[in-house]
Amino acid sequence: MFKFLSREPLHDPLASPASGAATEVKTTTCYMCACRCGIRVHLRDTGNGPEVRYIDGNPNHPLNQGVICAKGASGIMKQVSPARLTQPLRRKQGAERGDGEFEPISWDEAFEMLTERLAKIRATDPKKFALFTGRDQMQALTGLFARQFGTPNYAAHGGFCSVNMAAGMIYTVGGSFWEFGGPDLDRAKLFVMIGTAEDHHSNPMKIALSKFKRAGGRFISINPVRTGYSAIADEWIPIKPGTDGALFMALLHELIASERVDHAFLKRFTNAPQLVVLDDCARQGLFAFDPNPEKGPPGDGRNPHNKLVWCKATRQVLNAYPEGIADGCDPALEGHYQLADGTRVAPAFQLLRERVAECTPQWASAITGIAAERIRALAREMGETALTQAFELPIEWTDAWGKLHKTTQARPVAFHAMRGLAAHSNGFQTVRALAVLMSVLGTIDAPGGFRHKAPYPRHIVPNYRAFNSPEMIQPNTPLNAAPLGFPANPDELAINPDGSPIRIDHAFSWEHPLSAHGLMHNVITNAAKGDPYRIDTLLIFMANMAWNSSMNTMAVREMLNRKDESGEHVIPFLVVCDAFQSETVAFADLVLPDTTYLERHDVMSMLDRPISEFDGPVDSVRVPVVPPSGQCKPFQEVLIELGSRLKFPAFTTAEGTRKFKDYPDFIVNFQPQPGIGFLMGWRGADGQSHLRGEPNPRQWEMYAKNDCVFQYHMPESMHYMRNWNRAYLDFAKEKGWRQKNDPVQLAIYSDTLQSFRLAAQGRTAGRRPPEHLRERIATYFDPLPFWYAPLEEAATDLQAYPLNAITQRPMAMYHSWDSQNAWLRQIHSHNYLQVNPLTAQAAGIADGGWCWVESQWGKVRCMVRHSEAVEPGTVWTWNAIGKADGAWRLAPGADEARKGFLLNHLISEELPFGAGTISNSDPITGQAGWYDVRVRIRPAAPEEPEVTFPQVATVPGGKS
């Protein structure tokens, strides 16, 4: 038994190996956060098998080049954590959910129990099984499992993380930040980071920033709080949370008014010159098109089509597709025109110009708190750096229309943004505004700007159609479309004939049409309400939904234990798979013990979320470096086993026998398309093919021998301008990364969004939103970016609750993952509310004093730190530091429970809407509005206990 309060070390990495024992170094991939650095695990033989001695960065790895962070180096403490779950557990008869009273069972019993239950659901009503996963890295497998099961009720954590960032950028430029693309700091001269403190791309960002600063680059951080990367910024521009979109609109106003935009880029590579119908008709706000059927069908928001431009040289309407802008054509970006049939039209850019005309720096200043002159100067600096400090690289490339470009144009202004923009109910349009700002400066996939990483850019809109009708859910039948996707028009929504949601989380419904990553934050609330129906089994993997991953935490805990009139739980069966005894485990009916990242195989696949670099695709793997502890089994193996027992077609041979022995076998042999598998390196029977080729039985061995990573270097001519780069587009199609090889024109104007608005306005035949959602859709599905106040503001008395409250993730702790980590706990065992001294003094709260933080939804008591690194209208704290007493096998009374706290108690997962409620999320994507809550603060009374509030009953530690 581990002793937390003992002075005895849990593990002594400096102790000598047993006499004569060998030491060994194995390489694998870190998973102490989502960054996926290469690591070397130093092992010693104890006589009882290998033991981890220490972990360092792998210098040969392309991502981190040997750099390791505090979390990565502390993996050893994860391995020996007392909070490990080591055997399957079943809730004891008579014990309540939340009590943590379990009895051990064997894996056979667990599989039999699950198989019997799931088989019944699959044979009757597959949607009654819901699979939701946290920050896992195998969504290609979990998504395949859900699809083969036949349930649409599947998603990972993206809906409560940063789907606004992914969707807002992908629907505009075809790619996004982090895994999908990022700032080219090797060639940038100005770097503007917005809404980012610590990043998913953690060590690579630190490496790039340090080189950038040494090379004399200028780094501006725009954030309500100055922490993390902002600490080394040349300038910190404080901004009020949820107002970034107003800043971007004002920057666009200034850049367009001063003509500091890349006109040539806009004309050739974006939809800025394409003509939009202005007349009051069923096609109002859509692009005009050539009615000649030989020019292709009218667009559906996904495919390039026969759009038109106005040629200023010849004063004629010309086709923009499929030929592209003809030689000698000078397409207008401004003005109003008439087509031959009298239809009034204007270039999309003209409409953008009109949109931002009112968005002056003075207007934005009143919203953001940034002085108007500072906004003007920022726009000037961005425009001048992009345009007058531009340079060309001697790299030839040919565009999608056959034009040879002798050089590649650099635009040395790079941006990076993440959850600070995304986690607001106005985040999608805010991110759209940023993407349009980056586009007008010509920085997309340009040297010094934003660069894609393979397999991006995707089509706008990506060719992933989700399922869209209840008939597609049939007993014992896989879904014939993916559970998740990117809708291009209302026909692609997952709705019933009456317009109501099909999914339990209401994703892809009229409530949140473009919810590409689902809405995990509403699953338990909706399931408890039976809205739109009751489910039977909820399988949660690696997500702490009974604590820091839910808004309104106490209510969610109550819902997990709620029973109906017949005494049955409203969520009848709850399965939790995790490696550690989190708060959520205590609520499970069945606990499946996962392995740590050092004990299993894993892939970071091109089918999912690879670790590609700007210059080419990269995928990587984990291989076991130590055996599993106890009876731990990787969740991947659980899925392969269940899929085989349930006889999913993809997991079963024509003769009805099991197709894959185990997860490594599945990874090598599963091919969604001929020659394409989960891993792209060392394919073909002889291992000599890359990217595409037949399965290679020795593929894992080759990865293990090569630092667990495969990197493919594309020729220089494919490094840039990949939205329109003929060689790259052909190559990407041939390798299976894209379905088509057509160019990806940037969507300055989104006819996709307009198609939803037209449906809401009742102008189009076909699907229309239910009455109560029409105004909402018509308002927010604006084809041009705009800023609106976060939705929670309209439901809040701002006089009573004047402050914004936000959280951020510290560099030394990834969400709640290392709550049990003996080393990392020493850095963050409790948290404070960080308050500007002016604000704290006005409220009468001393530095280190206790205070109450109240929102209209709830209250917490916590300690305060005065900090000048936060703008006066905002308070903030680290997320996921506070714990339920006893969870994670921390000693009762540990600082995490008594001094640590969560802001989640102040945030509601629902907002009032009409006569009912609706998810507290972005109305376009369903992204959780974590950072929209408004609060007030007051001192705690001297006689109050110096303990955080609320407290919950001590979790007994999953005892058996």
Ligand code: SF4
């Ligand atoms: S940033 Fe740190 S924790 Fe994250 S993968 Fe890299 S070494 Fe591991």
